[in-house]
Amino acid sequence: DGGITQSPKYLFRKEGQNVTLSCEQNLNHDAMYWYRQDPGQGLRLIYYSQIVNDFQKGDIAEGYSVSREKKESFPLTVTSAQKNPTAFYLCASSIDLTPGTQYFGPGTRLLVL
Amino acid sequence: SQQGEEDPQALSIQEGENATMNCSYKTSINNLQWYRQNSGRGLVHLILIRSNEREKHSGRLRVTLDTSKKSSSLLITASRAADTASYFCAPGRDYKLSFGAGTTVTVRA
Numbered sequence: 643d644g645g646i647t648q649s650p651k652y653l654f655r656k657e658g659q660n661v662t663l664s665c666e667q668n669l670n671h672d673a674m675y676w677y678r679q680d681p682g683q684g685l686r687l688i689y690y691s692q693i694v695n696d697f698q699k700g701d702i703a704e705g706y707s708v709s710r711e712k713k714e715s716f717p718l719t720v721t722s723a724q725k726n727p728t729a730f731y732l733c734a735s736s737i738d739l740t741p742g743t744q745y746f747g748p749g750t751r752l753l754v755l
Numbered sequence: 756s757q758q759g760e761e762d763p764q765a766l767s768i769q770e771g772e773n774a775t776m777n778c779s780y781k782t783s784i785n786n787l788q789w790y791r792q793n794s795g796r797g798l799v800h801l802i803l804i805r806s807n808e809r810e811k812h813s814g815r816l817r818v819t820l821d822t823s824k825k826s827s828s829l830l831i832t833a834s835r836a837a838d839t840a841s842y843f844c845a846p847g848r849d850y851k852l853s854f855g856a857g858t859t860v861t862v863r864a
Contacts, residue, residue, distance in 0.1 A: 648797075677854075682856060684857060690850065732797055740785070741785060741847035741848070741851060742847075744800065746790075746798040748796060748797045749796065751795075
């Protein structure tokens with residue numbers, strides 16, 4: 643089955659802790675994205691990557707970091723600098739940055755203890 | 756801002772009725788896309804309409820685009836309980852899709 647997987651489904655963060663959300667795709671897509679969704683709101687772009695070893699900040703990158711060492715993988719780290727991390731995080735991929743159809747993973751819900 | 760703004764925020768209809776939701780945006784676009792999100796899940800792509808197209812159909816979905824008014828509409832015909840979800844428009848420009856806050860549709864049996 644082709645698609646995007648995200649793990650874990652739920653993640654709990656203690657104050658001062660960095661946590662990493664996983665995103666993997668087997669669609670052979672070049673572009674990958676991370677979004678944050680707060681209740682009753684739309685998606686806001688955190689980071690995006692057009693190609694391996696290259697990524698760009700989106701609208702709300704502060705307190706987050708990413709890497710793109712493999713085409714299939716685009717992990718997101720929520721650092722302790724992100725003071726309000728509680729949200730639903732969605733990863734997506736597309737063939738390229740045209741902007742074309744984006745395919746979304748099932749999401750990770752991050753909660754703060 | 757390129758961000759889409761959907762209207763209404765919420766819509767409740769009887770099964771079998773049609774559901775219409777609208778989207779407005781403020782800048783020029785390459786295309787406009789509509790997505791569906793079931794509660795607590797990821798988004799699913801429904802339809803993409805290019806800036807030089809005026810209307811597009813896919814199954815029970817009909818999308819219109821009026822670039823002069825910077826607006827789009829999504830019509831779902833003969834709604835079913837399974838259509839209960841949030842629907843998002845996403846104007847697309849350059850590399851970016853800009854999602855609005857969505858319209859929550861509830862289909863009553």
